Amino acid sequence: MATSKTPYACIGLAVTLLVWGSVWGLFYAPAETYMGDVQRIMYAHVPTAWNAMLALSFAFLCALMSLWRSEMAWDNRLEAALEVGVVLSALLCMQGAIWAKPTWGVWWDWDPRLTTTAVMVFAFGAILALRQFVEDPVKRATWSAVATVIAFADVPIVYFSVRWWNSLHQLQSSPETVSKAFHWPLRINAFGILFLMIGLISLRTRVAALRREEELAPPLPETAPRRAPIAEGARS
Amino acid sequence: MNTGVIQGGWEFVWAAYAVTATILTGYGLSIFSRYRAALRRRSAAGPGVTR
Numbered sequence: 001m002a003t004s005k006t007p008y009a010c011i012g013l014a015v016t017l018l019v020w021g022s023v024w025g026l027f028y029a030p031a032e033t034y035m036g037d038v039q040r041i042m043y044a045h046v047p048t049a050w051n052a053m054l055a056l057s058f059a060f061l062c063a064l065m066s067l068w069r070s071e072m073a074w075d076n077r078l079e080a081a082l083e084v085g086v087v088l089s090a091l092l093c094m095q096g097a098i099w100a101k102p103t104w105g106v107w108w109d110w111d112p113r114l115t116t117t118a119v120m121v122f123a124f125g126a127i128l129a130l131r132q133f134v135e136d137p138v139k140r141a142t143w144s145a146v147a148t149v150i151a152f153a154d155v156p157i158v159y160f161s162v163r164w165w166n167s168l169h170q171l172q173s174s175p176e177t178v179s180k181a182f183h184w185p186l187r188i189n190a191f192g193i194l195f196l197m198i199g200l201i202s203l204r205t206r207v208a209a210l211r212r213e214e215e216l217a218p219p220l221p222e223t224a225p226r227r228a229p230i231a232e233g234a235r236s
Numbered sequence: 237m238n239t240g241v242i243q244g245g246w247e248f249v250w251a252a253y254a255v256t257a258t259i260l261t262g263y264g265l266s267i268f269s270r271y272r273a274a275l276r277r278r279s280a281a282g283p284g285v286t287r
Contacts, residue, residue: 011264022253038245041252048256091259098252102245196260203267210274 007206010199014192021188030181038102042182045095046173047190051197052092055085056124056155058201063148066141072212075141078148080204082128084197089121104168112161113169120158123151137215 025043032039059081066074096114097107108114127147134140162169171177178186 026249026253034241036242036245038242038248040249044252044256087259087263091256094255094259095252098248098255102242102248196264200264200267203271207267207270207274210271210278214274214277 003206007199007202010195010202014194014196014199017188017192017195021185021192024188025182025185029185032179032182035103038099039182041095041099042173042178043185043189045092045099046186047193048088048092048095050190051193052085052088053155053159054194055081055088055197055201056120056152059085059124059148060152060155063145063152066145067149070141072137072141073209075137075145076205076208076212077201078141078145079128079131079208080201082124082144082148083204084200086121086124086128088193088197089117089124093117093121109168111168112165113158113167116154116158116161120151120154123154124148127151137212 021043025040029040029043031037059078062074062078062081065071066078093114096117100109101107127144130147131140131144134143157164159172161167162171173186
């Protein structure tokens with residue numbers, strides 16, 4: 001198993017970028033014309049959204065590779081990407097609720113973007129729960145890969161929901177839809193969460209691999225047979 | 237007069253950043269502790285034994 005320091009380097013770089021981007025976004029970037037200072041939530045919310053979708057897209061790739069190659073290494077990566085993706089997606093919903101209250105007047109609304117995001121969190125969360133209930137590692141790998149491929153259908157729906165339906169949520173944030181004054185803190189935080197996601201997925205993959213190693217090892221005998229001590233004179 | 241511009245709101249900004257920092261730090265620490273525990277279990281099993 002790889003024991004390189006790369007995940008720690010990624011996490012260290014991520015922390016540096018996130019502190020830099022957040023300080024810029026909170027104290028140096030201008031306030032938005034209509035939303036005022038509340039818009040500063042964007043520097044945390046949008047990078048979380050991009051990377052949550054990226055993590056779940058990586059989970060989809062791992063699921064396909066797991067089904068195609070039938071290698072446990074892909075299942076380990078799938079487990080890691082699913083967990084990181086679900087944590088980022090749940091965090092995304094919380095940040096969104098905090099931003100929604102001062103701008104929309106409510107913490108939550110059954111708007112297409114919010115509803116499809118909630119479905120995404122629960123669908124991928126359910127796959128993680130499913131993995132806990134299946135003891136056979138081969139069945140677990142196959143079932144969770146198939147479920148991931150099915151659940152992934154919701155990810156592009158989440159992304160395009162603001163274009164396809166009449167939504168309270170603004171359009172996707174991109175260099176075309178965000179003023180230039182907001183670009184740099186947004187970019188820095190986006191790379192910060194990207195490196196954090198890479199570091200966390202790498203470390204979580206190692207945890208999954210170690211657990212798999214434990215599962216696949218033969219059980220230890222209850223009482224190991226003891227060898228008779230060798231008498232000193234009998235050695236030669 | 238209502239100008240359509242949101243006034244204040246820093247408490248929401250701090251709340252969003254606090255929630256983000258808490259969840260990401262907590263989750264990172266949870267992965268790290270699970271990794272350390274798994275390594276400890278493996279080394280306790282002895283060389284060449286994976287259980």
